[in-house]
Amino acid sequence: MDxxxxxxxxxxxxxxxxxxxxSQNSQIDTALTTRPKIPIWRITISLxxxxxxxxxxxxxxxxxxxxxxxxxxxxxxxxxxxxxxxGYATGIVYALLAxxxxxxxxxxAARVWVLTVAAVWWSLCAIFQGLSHNFWQILLARIGxxxxxxxxxxxSVSLISDLxxxxxxxxxxxxxxxxxxxxxxxxxxxxxxxxxxxTPWNNALIAMGIVGIVIALLVRVFVPEPKRQISLVMAxxxxxxxxxxxxxxxxxxxxxxxRKNILSTFRYLAHMRSFYLLVLSSGFRxxxxxxxxxYMPSYLSNLYPSEPSLLSRYGIIVGVVGSVTVLxxxxxxxxxxxxxxxxxxxxxxIGGMVSSIFVLLMLFSLNASxxxxxxxxxxxxxxxxxxxxxxxxxxGAINSxxxxxxxxxxxxxxLAVWSLIQVLIYSSGPxxxxxxxxxxxxxxxxxxxxxxxxxxxxxxxxxxxAGIGFLLALPLVKLDIAGRFAExxxxxxxxxxxxxxxxxxxxxxxxxxxxxxxxxxxx
Numbered sequence: 001m002d003x004x005x006x007x008x009x010x011x012x013x014x015x016x017x018x019x020x021x022x023s024q025n026s027q028i029d030t031a032l033t034t035r036p037k038i039p040i041w042r043i044t045i046s047l048x049x050x051x052x053x054x055x056x057x058x059x060x061x062x063x064x065x066x067x068x069x070x071x072x073x074x075x076x077x078x079x080x081x082x083x084x085x086x087g088y089a090t091g092i093v094y095a096l097l098a099x100x101x102x103x104x105x106x107x108x109a110a111r112v113w114v115l116t117v118a119a120v121w122w123s124l125c126a127i128f129q130g131l132s133h134n135f136w137q138i139l140l141a142r143i144g145x146x147x148x149x150x151x152x153x154x155x156s157v158s159l160i161s162d163l164x165x166x167x168x169x170x171x172x173x174x175x176x177x178x179x180x181x182x183x184x185x186x187x188x189x190x191x192x193x194x195x196x197x198x199t200p201w202n203n204a205l206i207a208m209g210i211v212g213i214v215i216a217l218l219v220r221v222f223v224p225e226p227k228r229q230i231s232l233v234m235a236x237x238x239x240x241x242x243x244x245x246x247x248x249x250x251x252x253x254x255x256x257x258x259r260k261n262i263l264s265t266f267r268y269l270a271h272m273r274s275f276y277l278l279v280l281s282s283g284f285r286x287x288x289x290x291x292x293x294x295y296m297p298s299y300l301s302n303l304y305p306s307e308p309s310l311l312s313r314y315g316i317i318v319g320v321v322g323s324v325t326v327l328x329x330x331x332x333x334x335x336x337x338x339x340x341x342x343x344x345x346x347x348x349x350i351g352g353m354v355s356s357i358f359v360l361l362m363l364f365s366l367n368a369s370x371x372x373x374x375x376x377x378x379x380x381x382x383x384x385x386x387x388x389x390x391x392x393x394x395x396g397a398i399n400s401x402x403x404x405x406x407x408x409x410x411x412x413x414x415l416a417v418w419s420l421i422q423v424l425i426y427s428s429g430p431x432x433x434x435x436x437x438x439x440x441x442x443x444x445x446x447x448x449x450x451x452x453x454x455x456x457x458x459x460x461x462x463x464x465x466a467g468i469g470f471l472l473a474l475p476l477v478k479l480d481i482a483g484r485f486a487e488x489x490x491x492x493x494x495x496x497x498x499x500x501x502x503x504x505x506x507x508x509x510x511x512x513x514x515x516x517x518x519x520x521x522x523x
Contacts, residue, residue: 032227032228032229032230032234032408033227033228033229033230034229034230034235035165035229036162036163036164036165036226036227036229038163038224038226042222042224043163043164043172045222045223046159046160046163046222046223046224047160047163047172047175047176049215049218049219049222049223050156050159050160050176050219050223051175051176051178051179052179052215053115053119053152053156053212053215053216053219054152054153054156054176054177054179055178055179055180055182055183056119056123056179056208056211056212056215057119057122057149057152057153057179057212058179058180058183059183059186059187059208060126060129060142060145060205060208061293061294062183062184062186062187062293063187063190063201063204063205063208064082064085064294065187065293065294065295065296065297065298066187066188066190066191066297066298066311066315067191067194067201067204068082068294068295068297068298069298069301069442070200070201071085071201072442074200074201074202075132075133075134075135075138076134076135077135078438079434079437079438079440079442079447080434080435080437080438081135081434082434083430083431083432083433083434083435083437084139084431084434084514085135085138085139085142096150096420097146097147097150097151098150098151098154098416098419098420098423099413099416099417099420101114101118101150101151101416102151102154102155102158102412102413102415102416103258103261103262103410103412103413103416105151105155105158105412106261106409106410106411106412106413107258107261109225110225111155111158111159111225111412112159112219112220112223112224112225113220114151114155115151115152115155115156115159115216115219115223116216116217116219116220118148118149118150118151118152118155119148119152119212119213119215119216119219120148120212120213120216120217121144121147121148122144122145122146122147122148122149122152122212123148123208123209123210123211123212123213123216124148124209124213125141125142125144125145125147125148125209126141126145126205126206126208126209126212127205127206127209127210128141128144129141129142129145129202129205129209130202130203130204130205130206130208130209131202131206132202150416151412151416153415153419154412154413154415154416154418154419155412156176157173157176157399157400157403157415158403158411158412158415159223159226160172160173160176161173161229161400161403161404161411162226162227162228162229162408163224163226165229166229166232166235166337166404167334167337167338168334169334169400169403169404170329170330170331170333170334170337170344170396170397170400170401171327171330171331171333171334171396172330172396172400173330173396173397173399173400173403174326174327174329174330174331174395174396174397174400175327175330175396176396177326177395177396177399178322178323178326178327180322180326180395181318181319181321181322181323181326181392182319182323184293184314184315184318184319184322185315185316185318185319185320185322185323186315186319187204187315188297188311188312188313188314188315188316188318188319189312189315189316190204191297191311191312191315192308192309192311192312195308228408228409228411229408230408231404231405231406231407231408231411232341232401232404232405232481233405233480233481233483234408236481236482236483261410261413262413264407264410265407265410265413265414265417266417268406268407268410268414269414269417270486270495270496270499271485271486271495272405272480272485272486273476273479273480273484273485273486274473274476274477274479274480275480276498276499276502277469277470277472277473277476278402278469278470278473278477279418279421279422280421280425280469281348281465281466281467281468281469281470281473282348282398282418282422282466283421283422283424283425283426284425284426284461284462284463284465284466284469285348285352285394285462285463285466286422286425286426286462287425287426287428287429287458287462288352288356288429288458288459288460288461288462288463288466289391289426289459289462290426290427290429290430291429291430291433291454291455291458291459291462292359292455292459294429294430294433295430295433295451295454295455296362296455297311297314298451299363299448299451299452299455300314300362300380302443302447302448302451303365303366303448303452304366304373304376304377304380306373307373307377310377313381314384317381317384317385317388318388321385321388321389321392322388322392325388325389325391325392325393326392326393326394326395326396327396328393329344329347329392329393329394329395329396329397330396330397330400332347332393333347333396333397333400341401341477341481342474342477342478343397344394344397344398344400344401345398345401345470345471345473345474345477346470347393347394347397347398348393348394348397348398348466348467348470349466349467349468349469349470349471350467351390351391351392351393351394352390352391352394352463352464352466352467353463353464353467354390354391355386355387355388355390355391355463356459356460356463356464358383358384358386358387358390359383359387359455359459359460359463360456360460361379361383362380362383362384362387363452363455363456364452364456365377365379365380365383391463399415401477402414402415402418403415405480405481421506424506424507424509424510425506428509428510428513429458429462431513431514432454432458432513433451433454433455433458435513435516436450436454437450437451437454
């Protein structure tokens with residue numbers, strides 16, 4: 001990278017180091033570190049608490065998934081109404097509110113405080129959700145929960161990326177994402193236990209809310225606010241100016257600085273050569289996984305009604321195989337970090353495409369066994385294990401890479417933008433499936449067949465679109481790591497126009513699907 005390009009990067013991405021403002025900065029320690037120096041015992045406790053908090057923040061969607069039939073019948077919901085609860089009801093709130101909360105966390109250098117307040121809020125909303133008696137009550141409770149859950153992932157990923165040195169961040173983030181798979185496993189066991197004892201589904205949500213409040217308080221007490229670690233781009237570019245989050249004690253300068261910080265982050269993302277392709281690919285990968293998580297348990301239960309332990313074993317496979325796989329992905333990436341920085345992209349792309357084959361075998365396991373449920377259930381468990389072994393290497397590794405590519409002082413906000421776009425994409429999955437199942441009785445054979453077709457199309461398509469996108473992003477990520485971002489000012493006829501057009505199309509899709517789903521849920 002030549003001197004001119006280094007100067008361009010400084011001017012475009014870190015144009016908020018105005019001396020009149022930064023000279024007044026007594027509130028935020030802007031010093032960066034190249035190697036975090038936090039005791040291992042405190043890192044361990046922090047990872048455990050962040051994992052528990054993230055696990056609980058994911059837990060409500062597993063409850064809706066495993067208890068889908070009970071939720072629909074007890075609240076008198078239609079399939080479209082259930083799609084609203086599992087799709088854009090929380091997705092839109094996630095997308096909108098992750099940004100301001102993440103920015104406040106960066107701007108005030110109080111990520112732990114913001115995470116604590118958010119956790120207490122969504123825990124209270126989980127309790128109210130468990131006390132709901134109709135569609136509108138649970139919808140409002142879930143929207144309230146979305147307000148609290150919105151920044152949890154971005155804040156947790158941001159904190160872990162500064163608690164550990166760069167080559168260990170991948171394993172640390174993978175520990176966080178074990179919460180996704182443990183949630184499935186615990187929900188499966190709870191579903192079986194509740195079915196045997198006749199316990200209502202909403203008890204699980206109330207208990208979740210109570211435990212969430214306790215975990216939130218422990219996070220505040222034991223998790224430190226670490227110094228920001230230099231980014232991967234800085235580590236590979238001596239000329240890259242680290243920048244800072246400027247602050248001022250005067251009200252007007254603070255607002256001015258806040259605006260500049262927001263704009264500089266968006267400029268940084270827009271000038272990254274790989275960001276567009278990475279976020280779209282990750283969104284499609286999450287879309288396939290989101291549809292899988294919401295509809296697969298109930299589909300398999302209806303496909304094998306004579307297997308009372310199916311949900312329990314399903315949960316065990318997801319919990320054990322998924323957890324081991326995501327940890328393995330993080331560990332392999334950490335061990336190979338000194339040799340290659342692109343392994344997360346290969347794991348995500350190839351793993352997802354291979355997994356889609358076994359997902360199809362899961363869906364058609366009974367057909368592949370000539371209608372014999374005893375043989376079919378064995379095929380199901382085997383193919384499901386392989387599907388998770390190949391697909392779930394990616395989550396901790398890819399999000400770690402994104403965190404390390406972002407500017408240190410605004411990485412939480414950048415991660416929120418990353419999550420925002422993904423949520424708007426993947427939340428459409430359950431929404432589309434719900435619309436395809438409208439006016440179909442949940443207990444009918446037609447419902448089962450339509451569900452199978454929807455899953456057989458949406459999951460593999462999501463995985464393959466993601467795989468192709470990540471492979472195409474490989475050379476672009478290399479350029480970003482080297483600091484060779486798109487040069488000069490963005491033009492409306494180029495990247496800026498494409499960015500805006502893509503946002504408008506995505507926004508229009510969100511609004512259209514949400515309005516259509518609300519309409520059909522009320523008819």
